[in-house]
Amino acid sequence: MTQETRIAHTGKPRVLIIGGGFGGIELAKALRHTEVQVVLVDRENYHTFQPLLYQVATAGVEADSIIHPFRKIYKGQENFYFRLAEVESIDTGNRMVETTIGLIEYDYLVLATGATSNFFGDKVMEEKAISMKSLDDALILRNTMLQNFEKALQVADEEQKNSLMDYVIVGGGPTGVELAGALSELRKHVFPNDYKELNFRDMDIHLIQSGPHLLKGMSGEASREALRFLEDFGVKVWLNRRVKSYDGYTVSLDTGETLVTRTLIWAAGVAGAPVRGIRPESILPGSRLLVDRYNRVSGYENVFAIGDLAAMVTEENPQGHPMLAQAAIQQGRLLGRNIGHLLAGTPLEPFTYNDKGSMATVGRNRAVADLKLGKKEIKTQGFMAWLIWMFIHLVSVIGFRNKLVVTMNWLWSYFTYDTGNRFIVGQKQENTPVEDTISEKAVV
Amino acid sequence: MTQETRIAHTGKPRVLIIGGGFGGIELAKALRHTEVQVVLVDRENYHTFQPLLYQVATAGVEADSIIHPFRKIYKGQENFYFRLAEVESIDTGNRMVETTIGLIEYDYLVLATGATSNFFGDKVMEEKAISMKSLDDALILRNTMLQNFEKALQVADEEQKNSLMDYVIVGGGPTGVELAGALSELRKHVFPNDYKELNFRDMDIHLIQSGPHLLKGMSGEASREALRFLEDFGVKVWLNRRVKSYDGYTVSLDTGETLVTRTLIWAAGVAGAPVRGIRPESILPGSRLLVDRYNRVSGYENVFAIGDLAAMVTEENPQGHPMLAQAAIQQGRLLGRNIGHLLAGTPLEPFTYNDKGSMATVGRNRAVADLKLGKKEIKTQGFMAWLIWMFIHLVSVIGFRNKLVVTMNWLWSYFTYDTGNRFIVGQKQENTPVEDTISEKAVV
Numbered sequence: 001m002t003q004e005t006r007i008a009h010t011g012k013p014r015v016l017i018i019g020g021g022f023g024g025i026e027l028a029k030a031l032r033h034t035e036v037q038v039v040l041v042d043r044e045n046y047h048t049f050q051p052l053l054y055q056v057a058t059a060g061v062e063a064d065s066i067i068h069p070f071r072k073i074y075k076g077q078e079n080f081y082f083r084l085a086e087v088e089s090i091d092t093g094n095r096m097v098e099t100t101i102g103l104i105e106y107d108y109l110v111l112a113t114g115a116t117s118n119f120f121g122d123k124v125m126e127e128k129a130i131s132m133k134s135l136d137d138a139l140i141l142r143n144t145m146l147q148n149f150e151k152a153l154q155v156a157d158e159e160q161k162n163s164l165m166d167y168v169i170v171g172g173g174p175t176g177v178e179l180a181g182a183l184s185e186l187r188k189h190v191f192p193n194d195y196k197e198l199n200f201r202d203m204d205i206h207l208i209q210s211g212p213h214l215l216k217g218m219s220g221e222a223s224r225e226a227l228r229f230l231e232d233f234g235v236k237v238w239l240n241r242r243v244k245s246y247d248g249y250t251v252s253l254d255t256g257e258t259l260v261t262r263t264l265i266w267a268a269g270v271a272g273a274p275v276r277g278i279r280p281e282s283i284l285p286g287s288r289l290l291v292d293r294y295n296r297v298s299g300y301e302n303v304f305a306i307g308d309l310a311a312m313v314t315e316e317n318p319q320g321h322p323m324l325a326q327a328a329i330q331q332g333r334l335l336g337r338n339i340g341h342l343l344a345g346t347p348l349e350p351f352t353y354n355d356k357g358s359m360a361t362v363g364r365n366r367a368v369a370d371l372k373l374g375k376k377e378i379k380t381q382g383f384m385a386w387l388i389w390m391f392i393h394l395v396s397v398i399g400f401r402n403k404l405v406v407t408m409n410w411l412w413s414y415f416t417y418d419t420g421n422r423f424i425v426g427q428k429q430e431n432t433p434v435e436d437t438i439s440e441k442a443v444v
Numbered sequence: 445m446t447q448e449t450r451i452a453h454t455g456k457p458r459v460l461i462i463g464g465g466f467g468g469i470e471l472a473k474a475l476r477h478t479e480v481q482v483v484l485v486d487r488e489n490y491h492t493f494q495p496l497l498y499q500v501a502t503a504g505v506e507a508d509s510i511i512h513p514f515r516k517i518y519k520g521q522e523n524f525y526f527r528l529a530e531v532e533s534i535d536t537g538n539r540m541v542e543t544t545i546g547l548i549e550y551d552y553l554v555l556a557t558g559a560t561s562n563f564f565g566d567k568v569m570e571e572k573a574i575s576m577k578s579l580d581d582a583l584i585l586r587n588t589m590l591q592n593f594e595k596a597l598q599v600a601d602e603e604q605k606n607s608l609m610d611y612v613i614v615g616g617g618p619t620g621v622e623l624a625g626a627l628s629e630l631r632k633h634v635f636p637n638d639y640k641e642l643n644f645r646d647m648d649i650h651l652i653q654s655g656p657h658l659l660k661g662m663s664g665e666a667s668r669e670a671l672r673f674l675e676d677f678g679v680k681v682w683l684n685r686r687v688k689s690y691d692g693y694t695v696s697l698d699t700g701e702t703l704v705t706r707t708l709i710w711a712a713g714v715a716g717a718p719v720r721g722i723r724p725e726s727i728l729p730g731s732r733l734l735v736d737r738y739n740r741v742s743g744y745e746n747v748f749a750i751g752d753l754a755a756m757v758t759e760e761n762p763q764g765h766p767m768l769a770q771a772a773i774q775q776g777r778l779l780g781r782n783i784g785h786l787l788a789g790t791p792l793e794p795f796t797y798n799d800k801g802s803m804a805t806v807g808r809n810r811a812v813a814d815l816k817l818g819k820k821e822i823k824t825q826g827f828m829a830w831l832i833w834m835f836i837h838l839v840s841v842i843g844f845r846n847k848l849v850v851t852m853n854w855l856w857s858y859f860t861y862d863t864g865n866r867f868i869v870g871q872k873q874e875n876t877p878v879e880d881t882i883s884e885k886a887v888v
Contacts, residue, residue: 008641045590045868062508062849069866071638081641084594084868101598135869146489150528154545194515197452197525401856405506405849412845422513424489424528425579 007081007104010037015339016097016106018087018275020047020070023307023328024112025398028080029073030336035343038079039106041099043086045069048135049397051325052406054175057132057141058182059190059422060413065405067135068398087113090277092303108302108339111275111289112332115308115323118271118286128248129266132175141265143424148262149195159260165203166261168251170243171268172209173216174360177226179265180207181362184233189417206259208238210268215360215368217322222360222368225381229362243268270323272309284311288320293350295335306331312351321353325396330354361389364414451525451548454481459783460541460550462531462719464491464514467751467772468556469842472524473517474780479787482523483550485543487530489513492579493841495769496850498619501576501585502626503634503866504857509849511579512842531557534721536747552746552783555719555733556776559752559767562715562730572692573710576619585709587868592706593639603704609647610705612695614687615712616653617660618804621670623709624651625806628677633861650703652682654712659804659812661766666804666812669825673806687712714767716753728755732764737794739779750775756795765797769840774798805833808858 013036017024020042031038046067055061074080085099096103117133119126130144131137152164167183169176183205192200207214207230213223214230214237230237242254243264251259272287282290282298288311290298295310297303307328311320321327331351338348357377359369367386371378380388390410397403412418457480461468464486475482490511499505518524529543540547561577563570574588575581596608611627613620627649636644651658651674657667658674658681674681686698687708695703716731726734726742732755734742739754741747751772755764765771775795782792801821803813811830815822824832834854841847856862 045594045866062506063869064506064508064867067867067869069638072862072866075637083597084591139869147528150489153527193519194513404852408848408852418516422489422516423508423511425507425511425583 012037013107015108017110019112021114022325023332026329026332027336030333034340039081041083053138054179056138061409065402111305113273115270116273118269125246129264131266146424163260163262168206168261169265170208172214176267177360180235185363205235210242219370226368229366294348359389456481457551459552461554463556465558466769467776470773470776471780474777478784483525485527497582498623500582505853509846555749557717559714560717562713569690573708575710590868607704607706612650612705613709614652616658620711621804624679629807649679654686663814665823670812673810738792803833
């Protein structure tokens with residue numbers, strides 16, 4: 001019975017991993033041959049390939065093709081156990097985690113809950129804006145976009161109509177740049193065919209960046225070219241501006257300027273996903289957890305944090321490592337080895353980040369890439385960068401089947417200038433009141 | 445402005461089609477070159493290929509691959525207009541339809557709203573059962589199925605666990621037979637790998653059929669073989685039984701027998717989707733609308749009904765035509781021509797149903813088919829029928845892209861004995877209370 005209804009204690013030390021993002025799944029894999037019981041807890045039953053969320057949101061690829069069920073990833077890994085649950089709090093004293101399905105004991109706890117959008121306490125904006133962190137977010141954006149065009153057909157008032165057709169993207173990082181680029185391609189190639197009654201010269205795409213450059217952290221060439229590509233595509237890029245407030249209709253910038261939109265996409269600040277039960281001394285501003293070179297949360301023996309949630313503060317990285325998949329993956333792999341060392345009583349290996357560079361795509365044949373191969377730095381923009389971007393993302397998508405589907409989608413839309421998945425299915429954005437803008441029911 | 449915010453009157457007679465199922469989309473296509481304005485109203489922005497809903501529900505194909513956006517289907521058809529709306533009532537006197545987006549005028553009205561599950565007034569069962577009519581239904585079943593296995597892991601009590609793992613399918617028509625077969629294949633090839641902590645000998649699949657034969661309306665050979673195939677697959681088929689009640693947990697049969705399940709799938713009776721505003725004299729038992737040989741609703745000049753909603757009662761068809769895609773498609777095409785005749789003042793062509801036969805698949809290499817080629821009847825069961833079933837469904841799926849994806853999915857699962865899309869995404873079944881069955885939170 002117990003065997004079938006609880007997580008059986010296998011007699012081996014239990015490594016409890018909270019969160020199946022890039023870091024968590026790499027760690028679970030790395031522990032494949034270690035004499036431990038691996039228990040992964042996530043609130044979804046699938047891993048999400050976040051870098052392509054924006055393509056789901058813009059109807060470029062099927063939602064199903066960028067996610068992979070955990071139980072399938074670890075098919076055949078004997079020491080792996082999965083539980084679908086949310087963590088409520090941690091009791092490090094009793095080595096237990098309280099979850100929505102009960103208390104789970106652990107010998108080693110690894111927090112890999114990643115980051116969430118940071119609205120700096122602005123509850124209204126948090127409610128009205130659409131984030132781009134989860135598959136639900138992406139589907140909400142896709143459905144909102146398509147619903148708003150359908151609604152725009154029924155609206156007489158020009159400003160109301162624009163509010164349904166215009167987009168404001170906050171944050172000039174990769175996600176913001178990629179979303180803006182993808183939206184502008186839809187505006188050019190797809191929407192005019194779908195909505196011949198609408199005039200897409202009326203559709204504005206605004207990208208708002210707090211700093212003077214896009215793609216902060218990338219090279220000057222990269223951010224300059226990204227800006228040029230976006231402006232070629234007709235995206236209105238607003239540099240050196242911050243969003244002060246958004247009420248679901250009017251966007252106010254700190255410069256006093258205002259924009260009107262029903263769809264504000266928040267691709268700006270992120271913060272560590274908070275975990276209850278960790279001592280405050282270990283929590284840094286931005287809710288990241290202070291960890292040592294072995295990803296051990298400061299003040300604990302057997303509690304670790306990896307990925308976006310972890311801040312490994314060192315001289316070379318006073319802010320911790322960048323919140324990128326690469327850092328999470330590398331930390332997950334090393335921690336796997338180090339847990340082996342802990343069990344064997346052999347010395348731990350300190351983490352060193354192997355920065356492979358970063359990249360962003362703006363649209364067909366247009367991307368920017370700063371690549372680091374060992375000591376060598378390669379900066380490229382345009383077609384070559386775009387090919388490299390596609391290749392790297394394809395090989396990174398989990399599952400051969402997903403690689404196939406994504407490839408098919410990309411080839412398809414490249415040659416047909418069309419995207420397949422313009423459906424209003426599933427999650428809808430509840431909190432953008434649009435009905436009130438529909439002019440009184442009219443005879444048509 | 446008007447042009448962009450309302451359905452512009454093009455000066456041509458307006459044919460208003462309510463519902464984009466098989467009949468509705470064929471009619472809209474058939475009117476391609478007719479001097480009319482075609483307005484299609486549907487509550488979704490896509491056409492659903494209902495015959496493969498059960499494969500979405502059983503994680504066999506992506507949801508996106510069996511639906512197709514209306515605006516894409518009619519890309520380039522100048523006289524086509526789409527509106528995303530639900531119909532509230534019809535005012536035949538003023539030739540208007542009241543919808544959620546306002547009143548829509550028409551010159552010719554075509555009702556093609558299809559059929560809905562018929563629970564014969566049992567509100568509790570209607571609330572607790574899962575239908576298989578829409579994409580949302582299919583996703584709800586998929587998500588419920590996967591969630592219930594996750595929950596079963598946490599349940600100690602045997603009966604409670606079985607209630608989460610067992611399935612009761614009501615209705616031995618194609619949908620019920622195909623669902624039962626697909627579930628038994630998942631039980632054999634897929635679930636045991638996913639949930640190694642569960643014992644799938646505990647998973648029962650019950651199929652309940654009111655009559656003495658499965659696949660009523662098909663040949664004796666077909667129903668006998670379908671029964672044999674299902675029993676080979678370990679499906680428990682209950683003939684000559686009706687479901688008296690279902691409270692979300694206990695299923696009571698008219699024979700006094702009871703079954704326990706959290707998941708009752710309703711693939712039994714259907715009724716025409718009711719439309720408010722049609723005179724009662726034209727509504728038959730089962731809410732189908734009485735139409736003449738030209739699909740004109742009795743008592744109206746310019747109101748038509750096609751497909752499942754229409755009952756063309758004749759000597760040869762005292763019950764009207766079978767509620768099958770073929771009947772809807774043929775009626776839609778003919779009505780397209782007949783509307784042309786009406787405009788030209790030329791005589792209308794009466795409808796004659798070209799019965800091409802019917803088929804159902806039970807699982808890999810196992811299907812039954814009664815085909816009619818003109819006067820010739822071909823009855824086949826097993827591998828050949830299965831190939832024919834796949835071929836016919838593939839060519840019928842709308843969109844080359846969808847054909848590709850479906851083919852890929854089928855080849856993939858045929859050779860890997862695996863299915864891809866075991867995700868809990870989107871619509872969830874709200875009304876199956878399972879939490880209450882989870883044994884008190886326990887330390888695990």
